[in-house]
Structure formats: structure tokens, C-alpha cells
Amino acid sequence: MNHNAGRTLSAHSISKSFGDVHALDGVSIDIPAGQSVSIMGPSGSGKSTLLHCLAGILRPDAGDVTLGDEPVSLSSDAARSRIRLERMGFVFQDGQLLPELPAIENVALPLLLLGRPRAEAFGRAADWLARLGLGGLEQRRPGQLSGGQEHRVAIARALVGNPAVVMADEPTGALDQATGAEVMRVLTAATRDAGASLVVVTHDTTVAAWCERHVQIVDGRLFADHTVAAVA
Amino acid sequence: MRTLRLAPLLLRGRIRAGRGLIDLMSVAAFTLSGWLLLVVAAGVNAFYHRQLVPPQPFVAALGAGAADGVSQLAFWTILAVCAGVLLIVPVLTLGAAAARMGALGRDRRLAGLRLLGASGSQVVALSAIETMLAALIGAVLGTLGYLVTLPLWQGVTFQATPLGVGEMLLPAPIIAGVAGLLVVLAAISSLSGLARLRISPLGVARRQPRRALKVWRFLALPAAVVVWLVVAPMLQIARELALSATIIAVAMGIFMGVINLIGPWLLQLFGVILTRFGRPSVLLAGRRLLAEPRAAWRSVSGLAFVGFTGGALVSLPDFAATDPDPLVGILAADLRTGTYLTLAIAFLVAAASTLLNQASAVLDRRSELRQLANVGVPVRLHDRTRLVEVVTPAALSALGSGGLAVFFFALVPKVGSQQLGVLPFAAALLAGIALVWAAGEACRPLVRTAVTGVGPRID
Numbered sequence: 184m185n186h187n188a189g190r191t192l193s194a195h196s197i198s199k200s201f202g203d204v205h206a207l208d209g210v211s212i213d214i215p216a217g218q219s220v221s222i223m224g225p226s227g228s229g230k231s232t233l234l235h236c237l238a239g240i241l242r243p244d245a246g247d248v249t250l251g252d253e254p255v256s257l258s259s260d261a262a263r264s265r266i267r268l269e270r271m272g273f274v275f276q277d278g279q280l281l282p283e284l285p286a287i288e289n290v291a292l293p294l295l296l297l298g299r300p301r302a303e304a305f306g307r308a309a310d311w312l313a314r315l316g317l318g319g320l321e322q323r324r325p326g327q328l329s330g331g332q333e334h335r336v337a338i339a340r341a342l343v344g345n346p347a348v349v350m351a352d353e354p355t356g357a358l359d360q361a362t363g364a365e366v367m368r369v370l371t372a373a374t375r376d377a378g379a380s381l382v383v384v385t386h387d388t389t390v391a392a393w394c395e396r397h398v399q400i401v402d403g404r405l406f407a408d409h410t411v412a413a414v415a
Numbered sequence: 416m417r418t419l420r421l422a423p424l425l426l427r428g429r430i431r432a433g434r435g436l437i438d439l440m441s442v443a444a445f446t447l448s449g450w451l452l453l454v455v456a457a458g459v460n461a462f463y464h465r466q467l468v469p470p471q472p473f474v475a476a477l478g479a480g481a482a483d484g485v486s487q488l489a490f491w492t493i494l495a496v497c498a499g500v501l502l503i504v505p506v507l508t509l510g511a512a513a514a515r516m517g518a519l520g521r522d523r524r525l526a527g528l529r530l531l532g533a534s535g536s537q538v539v540a541l542s543a544i545e546t547m548l549a550a551l552i553g554a555v556l557g558t559l560g561y562l563v564t565l566p567l568w569q570g571v572t573f574q575a576t577p578l579g580v581g582e583m584l585l586p587a588p589i590i591a592g593v594a595g596l597l598v599v600l601a602a603i604s605s606l607s608g609l610a611r612l613r614i615s616p617l618g619v620a621r622r623q624p625r626r627a628l629k630v631w632r633f634l635a636l637p638a639a640v641v642v643w644l645v646v647a648p649m650l651q652i653a654r655e656l657a658l659s660a661t662i663i664a665v666a667m668g669i670f671m672g673v674i675n676l677i678g679p680w681l682l683q684l685f686g687v688i689l690t691r692f693g694r695p696s697v698l699l700a701g702r703r704l705l706a707e708p709r710a711a712w713r714s715v716s717g718l719a720f721v722g723f724t725g726g727a728l729v730s731l732p733d734f735a736a737t738d739p740d741p742l743v744g745i746l747a748a749d750l751r752t753g754t755y756l757t758l759a760i761a762f763l764v765a766a767a768s769t770l771l772n773q774a775s776a777v778l779d780r781r782s783e784l785r786q787l788a789n790v791g792v793p794v795r796l797h798d799r800t801r802l803v804e805v806v807t808p809a810a811l812s813a814l815g816s817g818g819l820a821v822f823f824f825a826l827v828p829k830v831g832s833q834q835l836g837v838l839p840f841a842a843a844l845l846a847g848i849a850l851v852w853a854a855g856e857a858c859r860p861l862v863r864t865a866v867t868g869v870g871p872r873i874d
Contacts, residue, residue: 240789267791279786283702292695296792301693 190251190270190347191215192237192380197246197256198403199232206232207243208403216347219371219381221391224400231352233400234384238271238350239263250347268296272341272349272379274370276356279337280325286312287321290339297344311339315369331362338370348380355390367393437778438549444513444771445553445597446560451506451760452593453561453585455499460589461582462488462495462573470576477741484742491574491749498757501671505717505764510597512714512771513553514546514604543602550601554594561590571756573749628708632680639673643823670823674719674816675712681815682808683708689803696799703804711804714768715812717761718847722813724754725840726820762847766854769805773858781865788866797862805855806848813844 192214199207206229214220214237224230235241237248239255242263248256250270255263272293273279280289287308294304312321315335325333334354341349354370355363371393374381385391399407465473466488477484568578585593643666682704689701704711728750777784788794817840 235789238789261793264788264791264793267789268793269791271791273790275786275789279790281699281702281783281787283699283706288690288698288702292792293790295693295695295698296796304693 190253192248192250192348192382194233194237194243194248195246197233197236197243197248199229199236199241199243205403207236209246210400210403210405211246212237212398212405212408214348214380214382216380217375217378218396219374219394220383220396220398221394222382222384222398222400223386223388223391224406226386228400229403230384230400232403234350234352234382237348237382238273239266268293269344270347272344272346274334274337274341274349274351274354276353280333280340282325285322285324286317286328286336286339289325289336290343293340293344307343308339311343312336315339315373329362330358331365334358334362334366335369338366338373342373342377342379345377346379348382349374351381351383353385354383355385355387360389363387363390440771440774441513441546441549442553442556444509444767445550445601446556447763447767448506448510448513449554449557449594449597450560450564451509451557451764452503452597453558453590454583454760455502455506456589456593457561457583457585459492459495459499460585461578462492464582465574465576466492470574472576473574473745476575476745480740480742484745487742487746488574490746494750494753497668498753500668501720502717502757502760502764504675505720505761505768507600508713508716509764509768509771510550510600511604512768512775514550514601539606543605546601546605547598550598551594554597557597558590558594571752573752575745628680628683630680632676635673635676639670640823642669666823670723670819671720674723674812674819675716678716678719678812678815679708679712681811682711685807685811689807696796697803699796699800700803700807703800704808710772711808712812714772715765715808715851717765717768718809718851719812719816720757720761722815722817722844722847723820724758725843726817727824728754728840758843758847762850765809765847766850769809769851770854770857773801773805773855774861777858777861777865784862784865794863794866797866798859801855801858801862802852806852809848809851813847817844 194210194212196209196211197207198205198209208229210229210233212233222230222233232241236243236256239248239258240263242256246256247254250266253266253270255266258266267273281292284292287305290308290311291301291304294307295301309321312318315338317332317335317339320328320332323332325336328336341351349370351370355366358366367390370383371381381394383390383394391397396408396410398405469485469488473484474481562584565580565583568583569580571578686701686704686708689697689704692698692701784797787796
């Protein structure tokens with residue numbers, strides 16, 4: 184059961200600058216539980232900065248971010264790390280898996296960090312790997328898996344803790360088109376089945392098409408926001 | 416020739432790109448290696464010269480037995496060579512670690528050069544040139560350090576005679592030879608490190624992970640026990656002090672070889688055990704030990720020497736306590752001084768190797784550390800992992816080899832008191848482990864910089 188389900192991720196008038204560069208300028212957005220959202224925009228538009236602020240990786244200069252009734256942006260660095268570990272899952276373009284650990288240990292790691300018993304953590308990790316079609320590959324290390332398989336391990340790791348939100352930053356950037364589509368199919372289906380929201384930052388319209396809501400960021404501002412039927 | 420012209424250009428780019436810290440640490444390690452190599456060589460050279468020209472205070476201290484004492488001077492040279500041989504391996508290993516660290520971060524640039532059309536041999540040559548340059552700078556600085564610290568050796572007494580500046584000063588050709596050795600070693604290490612990488616124009620990929628170490632390594636231990644069971648009783652027969660001590664020195668050399676053979680395998684076994692735990696830091700440390708047991712062993716092999724020597728001295732009798740001969744008294748005192756000196760050097764090398772390997776690992780994993788922080792992994796996980804990763808091999812090698820020595824030398828018939836008490840031995844081991852731990856902890860700020868220092872892209 185997903186105890187994190189039902190939480191809305193909200194940003195209220197958040198702004199963020201890096202020196203003279205205004206990456207975000209008063210952006211507000213609500214992402215209801217279970218919704219999949221793509222954040223698109225040209226290079227340098229601030230879409231990754233928005234994702235990092237929503238995830239609590241960056242603290243906005245102004246405005247605040249909440250997950251349900253939990254303040255994300257106002258917490259300390261340690262508290263924000265804890266929120267990410269307990270309530271969020273992440274899928275990045277690369278460098279996301281620990282090369283020394285076999286697939287099952289990579290997936291079990293968030294649960295072990297939360298203090299769950301080893302047997303429970305490994306059992307749930309094995310379940311998720313099997314669900315994502317990686318049964319039998321539990322002991323393979325990242326270097327011994329294909330790009331698509333590595334991404335599926337990352338998706339399993341993102342979902343194993345039953346997060347409220349899964350954040351994906353250019354999740355298919357390093358993959359060919361067919362593998363990218365397969366990864367997006369698995370990511371959106373698994374996230375929906377887990378009752379979690381999905382936030383995808385991408386510059387690729389075919390990737391964005393897998394989401395039901397599309398947000399456009401231009402020059403750090405929300406330019407467009409519309410909901411359509413997703414691919415699947 | 417074209418490669419030589421490219422090298423300074425790329426070196427300047429590397430400095431501008433902020434890779435200076437890595438290069439600085441690499442040069443510092445080469446400096447320490449160079450300095451220690453020269454000190455070890457100078458020590459052996461000093462004893463050899465004393466064998467040819469016996470020091471006056473030594474002759475005076477022996478009085479009527481001077482002729483006999485002078486005839487035994489070769490034994491000190493043998494001991495110095497033994498200590499030198501045992502120390503040279505960890506010192507050269509430190510140099511090799513420095514070379515590997517120097518090669519860090521070149522991967523992407525080397526792939527870029529291949530994309531531009533540079534041949535595989537050209538990029539390998541470029542990397543070797545850069546490493547050799549760092550080694551050369553380190554060798555020069557190490558030589559300067561060696562020359563500047565020469566007067567300090569006057570505080571150390573062997574054969575009832577303080578070591579003189581002139582005695583510890585090596586002839587210029589030998590100094591040049593040692594510096595050359597360091598540079599050549601650096602080139603070899605750099606090339607062997609690159610042999611594990613496949614540098615294609617599209618990037619750098621690691622070759623297949625190393626194969627697991629086989630259990631046959633452990634068979635060296637029972638083989639050594641059998642040999643020792645034959646040799647140990649001979650010590651009772653060999654009343655001659657020099658002969659007994661020579662057999663012990665040779666035996667120690669053999670056992671060090673055995674320890675070096677089984678050490679990495681034991682670390683691998685320990686890694687397997689650690690992966691059975693549910694604590695993430697222990698699990699991760701276990702996996703890292705499993706991935707590179709040889710590298711983990713290399714950084715603490717000096718401590719194994721510390722452990723074994725200490726263990727042997729705990730078990731061996733104090734010759735001077737039972738023999739009124741002043742020669743025996745001088746030898747016993749020199750054994751203690753020599754042991755403490757070699758222990759100190761071994762500690763220094765183990766700590767420097769640990770610092771270098773850990774710093775290398777942090778810099779190598781910067782992107783991974785950053786990503787883990789992004790997904791909410793607390794930075795203290797890395798501190799705890801490092802603690803297990805650093806202290807476990809150090810404790811295992813020092814205590815394991817110490818225990819092995821006590822076990823083996825328990826077979827030697829004991830007379831009178833011991834050369835070294837249990838307390839000084841235990842203190843030496845703990846000091847060594849603590850020093851290695853401190854060296855690992857020195858990387859703490861580096862981890863924090865790696866986690867927080869890389870800003871997100873403004874996108």
C-alpha cells in the first residue's frame with residue numbers, strides 16, 4: 184500500500200537566480216496525486232531548475248514548495264534529503280546506479296537507507312525487478328546490463344519506496360528512440376500503477392506525449408499548461 | 416614528436432580546467448615516494464660503508480671483542496637490506512597509486528582526442544608523458560626534502576654511532592638513479608592503468624571487471640606452516656646469533672610474501688561477508704572491497720608488515736637479557752631502533768596510500784555522489800562507508816598478520832624476556848590503524864565539496 188499516495192505537489196510563486204541569471208521567475212504549479220506532467224522548454228529555459236526546486240534539491244530564493252501539507256523548500260538540507268528519500272523517486276539520464284552494486288542491491292538501497300530489514304528490502308526489490316521484466320537479472324551489475332535495462336532498474340529503484348512523486352530528468356536522453364519509448368511506457372505505467380505522480384523534464388515531444396499534462400517553460404516563466412490524453 | 420608538442424598544450428588546459436588539485440596530490444605522493452626511496456637507499460648504503468670502514472664508537476664500545484664485532488658488521492647490512500626490501504614494495508606502490516591518480520579525469524579528454532583523429536598509441540603516450548612529468552617534479556621535490564632533512568638523521572643511533580650527514584648522503588648517480596626509477600615506475604603504472612580502459616572516439620569504457628581471486632592463494636598459508644615446522648627447530652640448533660637472526664629475517668621475508676598472497680583473497684572473503692549485512696554503509700563497503708580487493712590490499716600492505724614485525728618481536732626473546740656480550744646488547748638496541756624506524760615509514764606510507772586512494776575514489780565518483788545526494792542519500796552514508804572501507808582492511812591486515820606472527824614465532828624456543836612488550840606492540844598496531852583512519856577522514860571535506868560543489872545546470 185502506498186502511504187504516500189494522495190499528496191499534491193505544489194509550487195507557489197517560486198523564483199531562483201544563479202548570479203545574474205534568473206532561472207525561474209514566479210512559477211506556480213499544482214501537481215495532483217497520480218498525474219503525469221511533462222515540463223518542456225528550450226535549453227536554458229529553467230525546466231531543470233523547476234524540477235530541482237520541486238524536489239528540494241535546490242531551495243528557491245522566493246516562494247515555497249509543499250508536498251501535501253509538508254513544506255519541502257523551507258526545510259533544512261537534511262530534512263529535504265529525508266523527504267526525497269521517503270516521498271520521492273528519481274530517474275536521471277545517466278550516472279544513477281551505483282556501479283559496484285548488483286541490480287537488486289541498487290533497487291533495495293533506498294529501503295535499506297530508511298532502515299527497513301534486509302529481507303523485506305530485498306524481497307520488495309526483487310518484486311519490482313520482476314514487475315519491470317528484469318527477473319533473473321538481479322545479480323547483474325550496471326555495466327553488465329543494456330541501457331534500457333539500466334533505466335528499468337532505475338525506475339524500480341525510484342518506485343520501490345512507494346513515493347508520492349517520481350521525478351525524471353531527461354530520462355531517455357541517452358537512449359535510442361525505440362528503447363526510449365519502451366522506458367517511457369514502463370515508467371508511466373509503473374508510476375500510474377503505484378499511484379504516484381510523475382514529473383518529466385524533457386525537450387523531446389515524443390517523450391512528453393507519454394504524459395497527460397504538458398507544461399511549457401520559457402525564460403523562467405510558465406508559458407503554457409494544458410492537459411491532453413496521454414499515449415497510453 | 417607531434418605527441419610531445421601536444422603535451423604542454425594539454426597540460427596547460429588541464430591546469431586551467433581546475434584539475435590542479437588532483438595533480439597536486441599526485442605530485443605530493445611522488446614527492447613522498449621519492450623521499451622515502453632515497454632514505455631507504457641511503458640507510459642501506461650507510462650500513463654497507465660501515466661494514467667497510469667500522470665506526471670508531473662501535474669499535475671502542477666492544478673493547479677486546481672489537482675484532483669479532485667488526486666481522487659481524489655484514490649482518491647489519493643484511494638486516495638493512497631486508498628492511499629496505501620490505502619497505503620498498505609499499506613505497507613503490509604509493510608511487511603507482513600516484514600515477515593512477517594522475518591519470519584520473521583524463522578519460523573523456525582522451526576520447527575527445529581519439530575523435531579528432533589521434534591514434535590509440537598517441538593518447539596513451541600523452542597520458543604517460545603527463546604522469547612522468549608529475550613523477551619527475553615529485554622526484555626533484557623528494558630529493559630536495561631528502562637533502563634538507565639529512566641533518567635530522569644525526570639523532571638516530573646505530574652501532575653505538577649516530578648516523579652522520581655524510582653517511583646518509585648518497586652519491587649523485589644513485590640519487591639520479593632513484594629519481595629515474597620513480598619516473599619509469601610512474602610510466603609503467605600509467606600504462607597499466609590505461610590498459611584497463613578501452614579508449615574509443617565515442618568514449619572510454621572500462622574493460623570487463625577483474626576476475627575474483629581464487630582460493631588457491633589461501634593454500635600458501637598451510638604450505639608456509641609446513642616449511643616453518645621444518646625450519647623452526649633449526650633455530651634451537653643455530654646458537655650463532657647471526658645465523659639465527661638471518662634465518663628469522665629470511666623467514667619473515669617468506670611470510671610477508673605469503674601474507675601478500677593471501678591478504679587480497681582474505682579481503683575479498685571479508686567483502687562477501689560484509690555484503691550479507693543490511694546496513695547500507697557496510698553493504699556498500701563490502702561491494703567496494705569485492706570490486707577491488709587487490710587495490711584495497713595495496714594501500715594497507717605496509718600495515719601488514721607492521722603487524723608481522725611487531726608480532727615477531729613480541730614472540731622473540733631479548734638476546735641482550737641473557738648474553739653479557741656488548742655486541743649482543745648493541746644488536747638488540749639496533750633491532751628495536753630499526754624496527755621503530757621501519758614501522759614509522761610503513762605507517763606513513765599506509766596513511767599516504769589511503770589518503771590518495773580515497774581522494775582518487777571521491778574525485779572519480781563525483782558525479783555519482785552528486786546524483787545520490789539528489790535522490791536524498793544522506794552524505795553521512797559516504798562517511799560511514801569510508802570508515803568501514805578503510806578501517807576494515809587496515810585492522811584485518813595489521814591484526815591478522817600480527818596474530819600470524821605470534822602463532823609462527825611461538826614455535827621458536829624462548830629464552831628470557833621479550834624483545835618488544837605486548838603493550839608497545841598493541842599501541843603500534845592501534846596507532847597505525849588510527850593513522851589510516853585519520854587519512855581516510857581527511858577526505859571528508861572532499862566528499863562534501865563533491866556533493867555540493869557541482870551546481871545544477873541552469874536549464
